[in-house]
Amino acid sequence: MRGKKRLLVVFVCLVTLVIVFAKCMDFQKREPVKKDAVAGAETCRKCHTSIYDAYLHNPHHNTTQAITTDDLTHGQMPGSNVYEFNDRLKLVVEKREGGMYQVAYFDGKETIARKFDLAIGSGKRAYTYGYWEGSRLNQLPLSYFRQVNQWANSPGFPTNMVYFERPIGSRCLECHASFVDKTVVQTGALTVGEDLDAKSLVYGIDCERCHGPAGQHVAFHLDSPEVKKAKYIVLYQNLTRKQKNDACAICHSGNDVTVDRSTFAFKPGDNLSDYYRNSRATFAKLEEDVHGNQSQMLAKSKCFIQSKDMTCNSCHNTHEELKGNLSIYSQRCVSCHQTQKHSVETLRKGMLKTNCIDCHMPKQTSKLISFQAARTTKVSPYLLRTHHIAIYTSAGK
Ligand code: HEC
Ligand code: HEC
Ligand code: HEC
Ligand code: HEC
Ligand code: HEC
Ligand code: HEC
Ligand code: HEC
Structure with missing residues (x-):
């Protein structure tokens, strides 16, 4: 009987110890992750596998x-x-x-x-x-x-x-x-x-340059796999149109700016003007170029001015590689322009539904970049799409 009692006491003590240790370990695991801790792109793959794998082919990566x-x-x-x-x-x-x-x-x-x-x-x-x-x-x-x-x-x-x-x-x-x-x-x-x-x-350019430091997000979701709603990460859907566009313009509004602080610190939701002064994007005075100034050129387009919600993501998905697929891009145009009033002459040029791009966003010569081939004084043009969406009478031949 006494032997059994002693055994019970030992058992209870052991259980208590195990619980205390488990708590300690639990506590260690839950050590708070700093708000601006970076997790590194590889960690995202565990839970966002298809986005991660597609992104490996994106030019940003x-x-x-x-x-x-x-x-x-x-x-x-x-x-x-x-x-x-x-x-x-x-x-x-x-x-x-x-x-x-x-x-x-x-x-x-x-x-x-x-x-x-x-x-x-x-x-x-x-x-x-x-x-x-x-x-x-x-x-x-x-x-x-x-x-x-x-x-x-x-x-x-x-x-x-x-x-x-x-x-x-x-x-x-x-x-x-x-x-x-x-x-x-x-x-x-x-x-x-x-x-x-x-x-x-x-x-x-890794995931966290566009999504902000995600250390806390990763730690939380590793600990709480049952939670299916995103925590500790900026939700693009809650950002204003300007905030969404600034998150791209931080790199897509050219480089003739005074940089106040390193843009490595930029997080979605931040303002461009907290990083740049005299930026074309913030003051829109200087002439923009097809190289680098996508954000200002788009801002000049009627599509952008007269629609409430056009952002870069109306046409682009930065997780994939869509390059050259003009018919997918044209579908994005048609999502806002179900019908278009084209003259008989324009219609005669054909191929309307699958390629709006060559006529309305033609390739243009950069004024900033050109290159010189061997043994010649002639410079070759560097061509990029204009983001000033408009009617170009000479395009689309
Ligand atoms: C342990 C799992 C896990 C890891 C690791 C993880 N996430 Fe998530 N993440 C989630 C869950 C769960 C959601 C909510 C469901 C969803 O949107 O897929 C989410 C959602 C998101 C969202 C969407 C927010 C929105 O707009 O709805 C972004 C952005 C995101 N994660 C970025 C990242 C980045 C960047 C990394 C790597 C640094 C990362 N995640 C690593 C689990 C994880
Ligand atoms: C060049 C910027 C950029 C990079 C780099 C980027 N994303 Fe995104 N991501 C976005 C934007 C913008 C959205 C919002 C799209 C929308 O709402 O139209 C988004 C949305 C998401 C979402 C939620 C919506 C969805 O499609 O499920 C997840 C999750 C996500 N990103 C994860 C990642 C991961 C993981 C990486 C790295 C492998 C990554 N992103 C790299 C810009 C980026
Ligand atoms: C950290 C800087 C940075 C950010 C933020 C960024 N980009 Fe880029 N983007 C670049 C650079 C650099 C390139 C050129 C990549 C190359 O081809 O070497 C590029 C290329 C592109 C391209 C052409 C390649 C392709 O996929 O066809 C598109 C489109 C693009 N970016 C859209 C966006 C959008 C939309 C956003 C915002 C959601 C964004 N970018 C945010 C730096 C950035
Ligand atoms: C303000 C952001 C920014 C800075 C600073 C910048 N670039 Fe770029 N660069 C871009 C963007 C955006 C693109 C792609 C789209 C374009 O040409 O407008 C690009 C394109 C390129 C490309 C062509 C990539 C391709 O395959 O299409 C090269 C090469 C390049 N940059 C080199 C450089 C070098 C070298 C420097 C420094 C002297 C530099 N860039 C500074 C944003 C930048
Ligand atoms: C988010 C919705 C939206 C998207 C996407 C969109 N547009 Fe527009 N676009 C508009 C609005 C709004 C106007 C101004 C009213 C109008 O002319 O229909 C406009 C105007 C135009 C005009 C007349 C411009 C002028 O200067 O008179 C052309 C051409 C045009 N869009 C072509 C395109 C093409 C090509 C695409 C795809 C690359 C496209 N749009 C994508 C909303 C959009
Ligand atoms: C109305 C549709 C539309 C919108 C909105 C849009 N783009 Fe584009 N963008 C395109 C098309 C179409 C191309 C050409 C794609 C191709 O040739 O593969 C392109 C190409 C690019 C390129 C590569 C340059 C080149 O000459 O191929 C970059 C960089 C880019 N876009 C950035 C942006 C940024 C940043 C924004 C927001 C400020 C934006 N785009 C908004 C349609 C759009
Ligand atoms: C062959 C060149 C060409 C192609 C391809 C083309 N457009 Fe146009 N677009 C024009 C011209 C030129 C005008 C001015 C009216 C005219 O002369 O037909 C115009 C006018 C427009 C307008 C302003 C008139 C209106 O309807 O409000 C819109 C919007 C437009 N186009 C959208 C598109 C879309 C979307 C596509 C692709 C489905 C497309 N265009 C394909 C050349 C073209």
Whole structure:
């Protein structure tokens, strides 16, 4: 009997201990996650698998990539690997020990060689490349242009000499990557530059650049799988039209702005004017360009002015790759324009239902970017769709 009692006491004690320990462990697991904690894109895959997998093909995801193999991360590049400035000076893209290089030759003698370390651009139109020199990221002189499937002088580079010193600053990466740590350093009596921490660079534009830091969201939903309603994450459906558009315009309203603070901190719901001053997007005075200024160009369109709810997402789904599928885009037009009044002459041109785009959003030449093919002084145009949706009499032939 006494033995049984003792056993019972021991049992009760054990149970209590187990409960206390479980509570402790539970408590540890529920340690609060900081509000602005970033979870990292891979964590999203567990619960948002199809969005995550589709997003791997979106140009946002692929807009910066490390180059670790010798195929420049995107397979064979057609065209010549030699770019001649003139009879004496040329640049050659070469495979060497340890990677791919851009090598300059003067009268056949090598003068400088630098390794491809990262690509900027998903390659829809172009790739431009950078190499690390300590904590500086510099741009390589040759870029690759899809329109001509050729190497050409990087935009804005001199045409009579090879130049390897142009820095790629954190500002490029604010629009083309998800994070980089920088320190502002003095480089001369009156000049400052920046040191970038290569190891901190998060390539591509990841989920949390558009959705805000999601550490708390992830921790909560991991703990409470029974909750099916989103918690601790900004809901786009609750944002105003301006807030929705600002979340895209932070990168799609051009770069002739004074940047007040790093846009890596931008979260959906924030205002553009908290980050930029004299922005075309906030003051809309300067002439906009088809490169970069989608947000201002759209704002000039009757579609945008006369509808209450048009946003970038009326036509775009940034989780997918719709590129080139003009018939899907045209369906989005028809969702607002079930009927259109076209003249007999326009109708005679045919193909109306499946391609509204070439007539009403024709490709136009960028005034900011052009590129120079080898051995010529002629610059080739860089073409992009205008987002000023309108009637263009010369288009659609
Ligand atoms: C443990 C599961 C889980 C993980 C991990 C997770 N989420 Fe979610 N998320 C949910 C649930 C549940 C919902 C609500 C149902 C739904 O909309 O799918 C949700 C909804 C959302 C929404 C929709 C909000 C709206 O507008 O309705 C966004 C945006 C979102 N999550 C972003 C993210 C991002 C970004 C990550 C990665 C950093 C992430 N989630 C990781 C479970 C998770
Ligand atoms: C962090 C900066 C950033 C944000 C935020 C951003 N974009 Fe982009 N976007 C880019 C960059 C950079 C590219 C060029 C990608 C490339 O091809 O290298 C791009 C390309 C695109 C393209 C062309 C590629 C394609 O899919 O056809 C579309 C469309 C687009 N963005 C729409 C949007 C919309 C809509 C939003 C808001 C929901 C948005 N973007 C938010 C930086 C951004
Ligand atoms: C370029 C900006 C951008 C990026 C990058 C992005 N999203 Fe979104 N996402 C949006 C926008 C805008 C919406 C709202 C769409 C709408 O309501 O029309 C949205 C909606 C969502 C939703 C809720 C609606 C739905 O479609 O189920 C989830 C969940 C989500 N995103 C998860 C993710 C995850 C996970 C990633 C990364 C793999 C990601 N997003 C990357 C812009 C982005
Ligand atoms: C304010 C945001 C922003 C900044 C800053 C920015 N870009 Fe871009 N970049 C974009 C957007 C948006 C696109 C795609 C659409 C377009 O051309 O308007 C793009 C397109 C590109 C492309 C072509 C990608 C493709 O395949 O279509 C390259 C290459 C590129 N940028 C390089 C750079 C470099 C190098 C820098 C820094 C010197 C830089 N960008 C700074 C927003 C930016
Ligand atoms: C959110 C609804 C909406 C969407 C989507 C939309 N529009 Fe419109 N659009 C309007 C409204 C509203 C007007 C002004 C009233 C009108 O002319 O019907 C307009 C006007 C126009 C005009 C006359 C412009 C002028 O300057 O006279 C054209 C052309 C046009 N839209 C073409 C398009 C095309 C092409 C698309 C797809 C790429 C498109 N719209 C998508 C709402 C929309
Ligand atoms: C009325 C429909 C519509 C709206 C609204 C719209 N776009 Fe587009 N956008 C298009 C079409 C169509 C294309 C061409 C797609 C293609 O060629 O694959 C395009 C292309 C782009 C491109 C790639 C540039 C190019 O020349 O291919 C970017 C970047 C872009 N849009 C950003 C935006 C942003 C940012 C917004 C909001 C400010 C926006 N778009 C609003 C229809 C729209
Ligand atoms: C061949 C070129 C061409 C194509 C394709 C085309 N449009 Fe038009 N659109 C025009 C022209 C030109 C006008 C001016 C009226 C005219 O001369 O027909 C116009 C006028 C319009 C208008 C203003 C008149 C009105 O109905 O209010 C709208 C809206 C419009 N188009 C929408 C569309 C949509 C949506 C599509 C695709 C389903 C489309 N257009 C395809 C050339 C075109």
